[in-house]
Amino acid sequence: AQKITQTQPGMFVQEKEAVTLDCTYDTSDPSYGLFWYKQPSSGEMIFLIYQGSYDQQNATEGRYSLNFQKARKSANLVISASQLGDSAMYFCAMREKGTDKLIFGTGTRLQVFP
């Protein structure tokens, strides 16, 4: 069965520093998509970044980059130059095999301090 694992329930980072949020996945399907979403306290889910299983290069979107290590089945999110507004829950997700459904991890709460 497909599964997403986020082992860090909470992370702290100082403003302007970089932080890595871990995500590992399990699937037997060679074709899959990996996503990261940010959920601030307001509740909305904000799409951050996407990585396709066949993409040769790691995805980047501004201060967000995805460290995609296919052999290790990991898709860690790297946030560079953290800002106070980055404090939120972060969810890793994977598109389920053969469907449009997303499987979510349990999330990591990131707190950025001055």
Added chain:
Amino acid sequence: GAVVSQHPSRVICKSGTSVKIECRSLDFQATTMFWYRQFPKQSLMLMATSNEGSKATYEQGVEKDKFLINHASLTLSTLTVTSAHPEDSSFYICSAKRGLSDTQYFGPGTRLTVL
């Protein structure tokens, strides 16, 4: 952009009443929309997948007669919680998929409180 709206953002109702939540894709046509439920400090749980013009596909354990989903147009899906009970109190959030893109864009969510 890919903007999804939800209405209402917050609703409080009495036990036994029905509540309708709207999900709209504002700047794109969404052939597929999804409805999720999120309990406090937990992850999102998919309730159902909604395709325009056809019946929704419900996840195992989700009562389709209790959670009525209608996807009447390419920009609107509605979730109606019928005969709501306090245990239905939760955060309901929808998402929309644009064309063949893998990415789901989420609405801001609706917080339902049933007294």
